[in-house]
Amino acid sequence: MSALECPHSSQFTQTERTTPKRSRERVTYEREAAYQVLDEALFVDLAFVGPDGAPRVLPTFHVRVGDTLFVHGSTGSSMGLGGRDEFAVSATATIVDGLVFSKSWFHHSMNYRSVVVHANARLVTDEDERWEVFKALINRMAEGRADRSREANPKENAMSALLAIPLEEVSIKQRSGPPVEEPEDEDLPFANGVAPVSTVVAGRL
Amino acid sequence: MSALECPHSSQFTQTERTTPKRSRERVTYEREAAYQVLDEALFVDLAFVGPDGAPRVLPTFHVRVGDTLFVHGSTGSSMGLGGRDEFAVSATATIVDGLVFSKSWFHHSMNYRSVVVHANARLVTDEDERWEVFKALINRMAEGRADRSREANPKENAMSALLAIPLEEVSIKQRSGPPVEEPEDEDLPFANGVAPVSTVVAGRL
Numbered sequence: 001m002s003a004l005e006c007p008h009s010s011q012f013t014q015t016e017r018t019t020p021k022r023s024r025e026r027v028t029y030e031r032e033a034a035y036q037v038l039d040e041a042l043f044v045d046l047a048f049v050g051p052d053g054a055p056r057v058l059p060t061f062h063v064r065v066g067d068t069l070f071v072h073g074s075t076g077s078s079m080g081l082g083g084r085d086e087f088a089v090s091a092t093a094t095i096v097d098g099l100v101f102s103k104s105w106f107h108h109s110m111n112y113r114s115v116v117v118h119a120n121a122r123l124v125t126d127e128d129e130r131w132e133v134f135k136a137l138i139n140r141m142a143e144g145r146a147d148r149s150r151e152a153n154p155k156e157n158a159m160s161a162l163l164a165i166p167l168e169e170v171s172i173k174q175r176s177g178p179p180v181e182e183p184e185d186e187d188l189p190f191a192n193g194v195a196p197v198s199t200v201v202a203g204r205l
Numbered sequence: 206m207s208a209l210e211c212p213h214s215s216q217f218t219q220t221e222r223t224t225p226k227r228s229r230e231r232v233t234y235e236r237e238a239a240y241q242v243l244d245e246a247l248f249v250d251l252a253f254v255g256p257d258g259a260p261r262v263l264p265t266f267h268v269r270v271g272d273t274l275f276v277h278g279s280t281g282s283s284m285g286l287g288g289r290d291e292f293a294v295s296a297t298a299t300i301v302d303g304l305v306f307s308k309s310w311f312h313h314s315m316n317y318r319s320v321v322v323h324a325n326a327r328l329v330t331d332e333d334e335r336w337e338v339f340k341a342l343i344n345r346m347a348e349g350r351a352d353r354s355r356e357a358n359p360k361e362n363a364m365s366a367l368l369a370i371p372l373e374e375v376s377i378k379q380r381s382g383p384p385v386e387e388p389e390d391e392d393l394p395f396a397n398g399v400a401p402v403s404t405v406v407a408g409r410l
Contacts, residue, residue, distance in 0.1 A: 017255060042301045042315070042402065047252035047262035050222060054293040057252035057262055059319050088259040096247045101410040105343050105354055106361035110247070114264050138310050142400075149310055149395050156311035190354050191410045195347075197247065199404045205306040205396045 008067055017118055018171040027173045034172040037115045038064045041093035042199070046071055046163075048089045048121075062093075063136045069117060069165040070124070070133045086120040091165060098194040102179035103186075111176050111194060118169040124162040133162055142204035213272055222323055223376040232378045239377040242320045243269045246298035247404070251276055251368075253294045253326075267298075268341045274322060274370040275329070275338045291325040296370060303399040307384035308391075316381050316399060323374040329367040338367055347409035 012018070012029040020027045038044070047057040060071040069091060098111035124130050134157075138146040152160070179192050217223070217234040225232045243249070252262040265276040274296060303316035329335050339362075343351040357365070384397050 017257070017259075017261070042304075043299060043317075045250040045252075045262055045297055045299070047250075047260040047295070049254055049258070049260050052222070053254070054222075054323065055252040055254050055260055055295045056222070056323075057250055057295045057297045058321060059297060059299045059317070061315065090252070090260045090262045092250055092262045092264060094248060094250070094264045096404075099247075099346050099406060099409060101346065101350065101354070103354055104361070105339060105351065105357045106365070108343055108346055108350075108354070110266065112248075112264070116263060118259065118261075134310060138313055141304050141306065141313055145306065145313075146310065149306070149308055149313070150390055150393055152310045156309070160311070185355055188355055193410055195409045196407045197404065198407075199301075199402065201304060201400050201402050203400045204304060205398055205400060 012168065012170045014171075015118075015169050018116070018169055020171075020173070023173070026175055027171050029171055031167075031170075033113075033174075034115045034167075034170050035064060037095055037113045037172060038062070038069060038093050040095055041115075044069070044071060044091045044093045046089055046091050048087060061137065062091075063133065063140045064167070065133060065136050067167045069167055070137070071121075071163045071165065072137060073161040073163060086122040089117075089119060089121045089163075089165060091117045091119075095199075096197045097176065098196050100175075100179045100194050101192050103181055103188045103190045103192050107180045107182070109175060109179065111197075113172065113174040115170060115172050117165060117167060119165045119167075121163045121165045124164050130157070130162055134160065145205070148205075217373065217375045219376075220323075220374050223321070223374055225376075225378070228378070231380055232376050234376055236372075236375075238318075238379075239320045239372075239375050240269060242300055242318045242377060243267070243274060243298050245300055246320075249274070249276060249296045249298045251294055251296050253292060266342065267296075268338065268345045269372070270338060270341050272372045274372055275342070276326075276368045276370065277342060278366040278368060291327040294322075294324060294326045294368075294370060296322045296324075300404075301402045302381065303401050305380075305384045305399050306397050308386055308393045308395045308397050312385045312387070314380060314384065316379075316402075318377065318379040320375060320377050322370060322372060324370045324372075326368045326370045329369050335362070335367055339365065350410070353410075 094114040100109040135146045299319040305314040340351045
């Protein structure tokens with residue numbers, strides 16, 4: 001049975017580092033919900049440990065294909081591959097859905113959906129896989145866009161790097177709904193509610 | 206002369222880790238431009254190294270006050286403070302301004318403004334400083350909001366943690382303008398251009 005045929009669980013397996021220390025009620029391990037966020041987000045932030053042992057984080061364009069997250073880099077980038085076959089990364093994508101205004105400072109919050117991935121990333125070297133993923137990256141900008149633009153030539157192809165990040169250790173944290181209010185605050189003369197936040201893309205080509 | 210009176214440079218000092226390996230023309234060290242992105246972004250992604258040596262990244266709400274970035278955490282969070290006075294972090298904020306559709310796969314891109322910060326973060330313990338920053342966090346959600354909601358009580362105050370991240374080692378990477386086209390692609394029968402992206406907050410309270 002190939003990886004494509006292998007049925008995956010609808011729930012990610014919870015691990016120590018995907019277990020929150022607080023706000024546990026906001027964290028789940030639902031695969032489809034996490035994939036929806038990854039598919040909607042315009043970029044992911046990718047973190048890794050630099051050669052000096054300090055953390056690095058940078059935004060990258062990404063596409064999810066099945067149970068793998070692919071991020072786009074460059075062969076000359078500072079991602080710290082350094083000839084290694086794989087290396088530890090953490091990636092996150094966040095959609096903000098609203099600003100939550102409570103009657104108390106403490107309960108001000110945001111409505112959001114946020115995915116965090118922990119994994120060992122590998123450099124994609126198989127040419128067929130690279131081609132399929134580059135195509136998927138272009139098609140993510142607009143449906144069918146890969147057929148409405150010129151394919152990469154060998155020189156361009158050689159200038160791009162792809163990292164594959166297996167989606168195995170994943171959590172999704174989210175908040176929705178109205179502000180929380182303490183009973184003693186209900187009568188305070190302050191407005192409360194949610195200001196919706198939306199990200200709009202006008203006119204994909 | 207206090208820190209507040211100390212005139213800072215309009216340019217951040219470039220370091221090895223804020224020096225890009227490629228796309229150098231997109232990276233600058235302009236303080237005001239970086240601050241504008243941090244002030245506009247709805248969240249930052251904060252990266253640090255976990256106790257297992259692997260990278261962690263998570264979204265946090267933030268506010269910039271002068272030359273310091275403050276991020277909001279919780280006393281029970283997994284930020285890995287572990288009793289340390291300070292620890293290495295990297296933080297990033299990104300605004301996406303457009304999707305860039307080129308006639309070639311290779312020149313598809315995004316218009317964006319992205320700030321990356323490297324620093325040692327410290328836990329804010331001074332009560333006056335904490336109060337001022339919590340107030341600034343609330344006021345960042347809507348102008349004057351701290352005066353239109355109930356202040357934190359001692360119990361609520363004790364449940365919140367603040368990290369201070371000095372804005373000293375900072376870079377800003379940005380792209381704007383139309384797609385790049387290779388001369389040989391100019392006559393290809395494909396549409397090209399930029400699809401504007403905007404994030405809209407409706408009705409702050």
